[in-house]
Amino acid sequence: MQKLKLLKVLLVIGxxxxxxxxxxxxxxxxxxxxxxxxxxxxxxxxxKRQFRGDGIKFMEDENAWSVLQRxxxxxxxxxxxxxxFHPIVINGKRNGQEGKxxxxxxxxxxxxxxxxxxxxxxxxxxxxxxx
Numbered sequence: 208m209q210k211l212k213l214l215k216v217l218l219v220i221g222x223x224x225x226x227x228x229x230x231x232x233x234x235x236x237x238x239x240x241x242x243x244x245x246x247x248x249x250x251x252x253x254x255k256r257q258f259r260g261d262g263i264k265f266m267e268d269e270n271a272w273s274v275l276q277r278x279x280x281x282x283x284x285x286x287x288x289x290x291x292f293h294p295i296v297i298n299g300k301r302n303g304q305e306g307k308x309x310x311x312x313x314x315x316x317x318x319x320x321x322x323x324x325x326x327x328x329x330x331x332x333x334x335x336x337x338x
Contacts, residue, residue, distance in 0.1 A: 244269070244331050246278040250300055251307055251337035256282065265329040271311055272322035274333055291321035300337050311335045 242265050246258040258278035266273075272292040279286050279297070287296035294309045295302045302308040311318050311325075312334045318325050327333060 242329055244274050244327060244329070244333065246274050247332065247334045248275075248278070248284070248297060249334055249336040250298075251305075256284075258282065265327070269327040270323055271313065271318065271325040271327060271333050274327055275311075275322065275335060292323040293321060294335070297335060297337070307337050309335055310338055 243259055244263050244265055246263055248256045248258075256278075258281065263274060263278055263281075272288075275294065275297075276286065278284070284298045285296070286294055287301075289295045297309060300307075300309070311322060313325060313327065314332055315334075
């Protein structure tokens with residue numbers, strides 16, 4: 208009888224420990240995900256490149272230009288910029304070509320400031336769209 212009680216107590220403790228380990232792993236995954244920034248280059252013709260994870264982790268004093276620059280460097284995408292770090296060419300698509308220009312959005316909201324001036328936070332999505 209005493210052994211049965213002890214086994215039940217050990218079983219309850221084991222389940223509790225397993226639950227704690229599982230939940231702490233889940234919390235760690237959430238922290239890793241929130242530390243990511245997503246960068247999308249939308250070429251305006253149905254082609255999109257998405258960058259997330261390696262090399263696109265949040266860093267202090269992040270801005271829209273720095274995340275584009277890191278994504279492009281990691282994928283060997285050439286960039287040309289104008290004053291204020293507004294891209295004029297991304298991967299061969301030049302402003303004015305096809306009557307379009309590069310516009311960027313942070314979390315779905317179009318930005319009108321210079322990319323260097325637009326701060327980025329953990330979990331943000333930055334889209335560069337040729338439109």
